[in-house]
Amino acid sequence: MSQNTTQSRGATAAAATADYLDQRTGIGIAVKNFARKVFPDHWSFLLGEIALYSFLVLVLTGIFLTFFFVPSMGMTVYEGPFAPMDGVEMSEAFASVLNISFEVTGGLLIRQIHHWAALLFIAAIVTHMMRVFFTGAFRKPREVNWLVGFVLMLLGLAAGFSGYSLPDDVLSGNGLRIADGVARSIPIVGSYASFLLFGGEFPGEVIIPRLYAVHILLVPGLILALVGLHLLLVVLHKHTHYAGPGRTERNVVGYPLFPVYVAKAGGFFFIVFGVLALMGATMTINPVWNYGPYDPSPVSAGAQPDWYMLFLEGGLRLMPGQGTEWVIAGFTIPMNILVPGVIIPGLLFTVLGAYPFVEAWVTGDRREHHIAERPRNNPVRTGVGVATLTAFFVLVVAGSNDILATHFGLSINDITWVLRVALIVAPPVAFWATKRICLGLQRKDRELVLHGHETGRIVRFASGEYIEVHRPLDEYERWVRVAHEPKRPVALLPAYDERGVRRKGYRRDALRARVSRIFFEDRVDPVTPAELVAAQAHGEHDALPSASAEPVGALPAAEAAVDRGADAHQA
Amino acid sequence: MKAIADRRHHRMAPVVLLLLALLLTGAVYAALSPTPAEATAASEDDIAAGAALFRTNCATCHGPGAEGRDGYPSLIGVGAAAVDFQVSTGRMPMQATGPQAPAKPPVFDEEQIAQLAAYVASLAPGPSIPTADQVDPAGGDAANGMALFRTNCAMCHGSIGRGGALTEGKYAPSLGGSTPTQIYEAMLTGPSSMPVFNDANITPEEKQDIIAFLEEQKQGSPGGTDLGAVGPVSEGLWVWVVGMGLLLGAAVWIGAKSA
Numbered sequence: 001m002s003q004n005t006t007q008s009r010g011a012t013a014a015a016a017t018a019d020y021l022d023q024r025t026g027i028g029i030a031v032k033n034f035a036r037k038v039f040p041d042h043w044s045f046l047l048g049e050i051a052l053y054s055f056l057v058l059v060l061t062g063i064f065l066t067f068f069f070v071p072s073m074g075m076t077v078y079e080g081p082f083a084p085m086d087g088v089e090m091s092e093a094f095a096s097v098l099n100i101s102f103e104v105t106g107g108l109l110i111r112q113i114h115h116w117a118a119l120l121f122i123a124a125i126v127t128h129m130m131r132v133f134f135t136g137a138f139r140k141p142r143e144v145n146w147l148v149g150f151v152l153m154l155l156g157l158a159a160g161f162s163g164y165s166l167p168d169d170v171l172s173g174n175g176l177r178i179a180d181g182v183a184r185s186i187p188i189v190g191s192y193a194s195f196l197l198f199g200g201e202f203p204g205e206v207i208i209p210r211l212y213a214v215h216i217l218l219v220p221g222l223i224l225a226l227v228g229l230h231l232l233l234v235v236l237h238k239h240t241h242y243a244g245p246g247r248t249e250r251n252v253v254g255y256p257l258f259p260v261y262v263a264k265a266g267g268f269f270f271i272v273f274g275v276l277a278l279m280g281a282t283m284t285i286n287p288v289w290n291y292g293p294y295d296p297s298p299v300s301a302g303a304q305p306d307w308y309m310l311f312l313e314g315g316l317r318l319m320p321g322q323g324t325e326w327v328i329a330g331f332t333i334p335m336n337i338l339v340p341g342v343i344i345p346g347l348l349f350t351v352l353g354a355y356p357f358v359e360a361w362v363t364g365d366r367r368e369h370h371i372a373e374r375p376r377n378n379p380v381r382t383g384v385g386v387a388t389l390t391a392f393f394v395l396v397v398a399g400s401n402d403i404l405a406t407h408f409g410l411s412i413n414d415i416t417w418v419l420r421v422a423l424i425v426a427p428p429v430a431f432w433a434t435k436r437i438c439l440g441l442q443r444k445d446r447e448l449v450l451h452g453h454e455t456g457r458i459v460r461f462a463s464g465e466y467i468e469v470h471r472p473l474d475e476y477e478r479w480v481r482v483a484h485e486p487k488r489p490v491a492l493l494p495a496y497d498e499r500g501v502r503r504k505g506y507r508r509d510a511l512r513a514r515v516s517r518i519f520f521e522d523r524v525d526p527v528t529p530a531e532l533v534a535a536q537a538h539g540e541h542d543a544l545p546s547a548s549a550e551p552v553g554a555l556p557a558a559e560a561a562v563d564r565g566a567d568a569h570q571a
Numbered sequence: 572m573k574a575i576a577d578r579r580h581h582r583m584a585p586v587v588l589l590l591l592a593l594l595l596t597g598a599v600y601a602a603l604s605p606t607p608a609e610a611t612a613a614s615e616d617d618i619a620a621g622a623a624l625f626r627t628n629c630a631t632c633h634g635p636g637a638e639g640r641d642g643y644p645s646l647i648g649v650g651a652a653a654v655d656f657q658v659s660t661g662r663m664p665m666q667a668t669g670p671q672a673p674a675k676p677p678v679f680d681e682e683q684i685a686q687l688a689a690y691v692a693s694l695a696p697g698p699s700i701p702t703a704d705q706v707d708p709a710g711g712d713a714a715n716g717m718a719l720f721r722t723n724c725a726m727c728h729g730s731i732g733r734g735g736a737l738t739e740g741k742y743a744p745s746l747g748g749s750t751p752t753q754i755y756e757a758m759l760t761g762p763s764s765m766p767v768f769n770d771a772n773i774t775p776e777e778k779q780d781i782i783a784f785l786e787e788q789k790q791g792s793p794g795g796t797d798l799g800a801v802g803p804v805s806e807g808l809w810v811w812v813v814g815m816g817l818l819l820g821a822a823v824w825i826g827a828k829s830a
Contacts, residue, residue: 084717120815
């Protein structure tokens with residue numbers, strides 16, 4: 001240190017501190033490794049960070065709120081500055097929320113930031129999940145991390161719902177009543193589950209303290225632990241990156257964590273906090289003083305849960321009531337609640353959690369994948385994703401049907417019927433349309449790679465012939481469009497082996513072959529190097545006929561690129 | 572006194588007593604009845620002018636004598652309050668048939684509305700227009716109004732009266748633009764799908780409490796813009812539009828800024 005006279009005192013002190021810590025904890029190795037961690041640059045890789053930073057904001061603002069919130073259902077009479085509640089009997093929980101909102105300095109701001117951050121947390125998780133899903137970033141080796149993220153999403157919903165219920169206002173009580181109804185709809189265990197949850201008959205006197213423990217201890221603790229695991233796995237697996245020259249399945253191209261990503265990510269935290277503070281300061285959220293203290297009898301118009309629970313509300317609103325309550329041997333099976341409240345979300349979440357394993361089984365692909373796919377290059381997966389989102393969106397809209405009716409001057413009955421039909425019809429239509437759009441985009445990619453960009457320059461030859469000059473793609477543009485590998489349905493081995501013995505596992509293989517055909521029957525293969533050479537050797541204009549005449553690869557030309565069912569015929 | 576005592580077994584005594592009791596009840600009712608007297612008694616001229624306006628603008632549907640016809644209600648006995656509410660909010664005269672008459676800028680001025688109300692009130696007795704004292708928000712208890720509103724009104728009009736959907740395209744309108752008089756009249760007369768909240772159901776003092784509660788809402792939300800005050804749906808919409816919108820923009824910007 002002594003010979004380093006040019007170094008500032010601050011830097012010397014920092015170095016001394018680092019040295020002190022390193023000698024006692026050996027942290028230097030970890031920091032060195034971590035600081036050199038490479039992250040690729042792309043906006044879509046920052047979506048998970050929005051969720052992470054929202055969570056940090058939630059923890060910070062949540063700690064503040066715990067200082068003032070009283071998790072008690074004991075009754076009290078509110079006396080405070082808010083006139084429409086003055087002298088009203090209410091639970092201590094609700095009174096403390098009014099206190100936070102109107103008397104604690106900065107309380108309303110922190111409360112609103114907390115609630116906006118909660119909505120943003122789930123929105124960012126969902127968007128991040130969409131990015132991972134549509135780019136196939138859940139493939140080996142990341143299936144487990146997908147599951148961790150999936151559980152994090154469920155925990156996010158649990159955190160949101162438990163927090164939404166804490167203020168003990170009419171709206172949150174309505175939500176709890178629906179949760180109670182859904183619990184009761186489960187055959188046999190339903191009423192026991194409800195009594196267990198509420199410590200007796202709804203609403204009881206224990207649910208707020210219980211939800212408080214869930215909301216500030218159990219769920220955040222689990223989220224924190226799983227976020228740690230989630231990030232650890234990201235570090236272990238390395239980040240995925242998009243295809244480009246020099247980017248392979250064996251490397252990551254990007255910038256080191258220190259200093260580039262520390263600056264970028266750190267800066268992004270402040271942007272997220274800033275946006276949330278802006279929203280909390282200017283936009284009212286969950287005005288519990290409008291809803292009033294909980295009382296089981298009133299339900300106001302416009303009673304809805306937060307957006308991430310709206311799909312459940314939508315299911316309940318769409319489900320016909322008449323004839324769907326089955327009475328079997330004196331026991332009521334309320335299908336009108338069981339289907340939208342338990343079965344539909346159960347199905348949705350099962351599909352979401354299991355998808356990576358289903359796709360791995362269908363493709364039979366056991367290799368590691370570190371290059372994120374373009375959504376168009378896996379039309380069926382993209383279609384499945386869009387169809388699921390469509391169903392989710394229809395349910396969200398159904399949950400908002402009364403707001404739509406008043407704001408667009410529509411009949412709520414008509415909306416409900418249209419959405420009942422849409423819930424069944426729209427997802428398959430969305431699947432089909434998405435798949436066709438993906439195939440169309442792939443054809444467009446082939447066309448571009450083979451012929452280049454249209455320039456609008458028309459050239460006339462001496463012979464009188466006119467052609468339009470096409471500008472070939474540069475290395476980077478082309479790479480993106482040809483890097484993916486062509487996919488084929490898995491081949492099905494015959495049912496009987498050469499000695500005429502029935503092969504074990506044939507039926508499972510047959511099923512797999514059938515699903516695999518659904519996935520990869522319609523496809524557009526990327527341009528092969530041979531096709532490209534052929535196209536360029538003959539000049540832009542007549543590349544097409546010559547390419548189709550030459551037997552390069554399985555697919556002669558762009559127009560004939562969809563070899564529908566070729567393998568099916570062979571099999 | 573002796574003369575009365577002598578005749579107390581007279582066979583007409585019960586009849587006289589009954590008459591006296593009826594008279595007393597009537598007198599007490601007249602004294603205590605909350606039904607407001609018209610501030611200014613309508614003159615014959617007002618009624619005549621109202622009748623002329625009625626024949627030109629209302630008789631097509633409600634009939635020349637306001638007796639109503641198929642699909643159009645009779646206005647005999649609806650009272651001045653109903654006329655004042657329907658015409659001052661622009662609901663009547665109706666422009667087109669629909670699930671319910673929408674509020675729009677009123678067609679008539681105050682004087683014409685008073686004349687129409689006087690004419691309809693002259694047909695048969697009915698609820699009259701409340702006085703300024705009765706609808707003064709300052710005289711009501713907003714906290715009690717909040718409790719009453721939540722129990723009686725919020726299931727259609729929403730938690731603070733921003734409106735809500737009913738069946739088949741009908742709706743409970745937003746009360747944000749309603750005057751205290753109109754709110755009182757609506758409770759008294761039950762326009763469209765709204766039930767009548769008579770004075771036995773919600774007393775005049777309680778009606779005033781509700782008006783006081785609704786007036787409180789005009790102060791705006793303490794939390795900033797109220798996003799329409801329609802509940803979590805608009806909050807969900809705005810977290811995607813503003814929150815995710817701004818942050819996706821920021822993410823694209825950060826992602827594009829290569830070191």
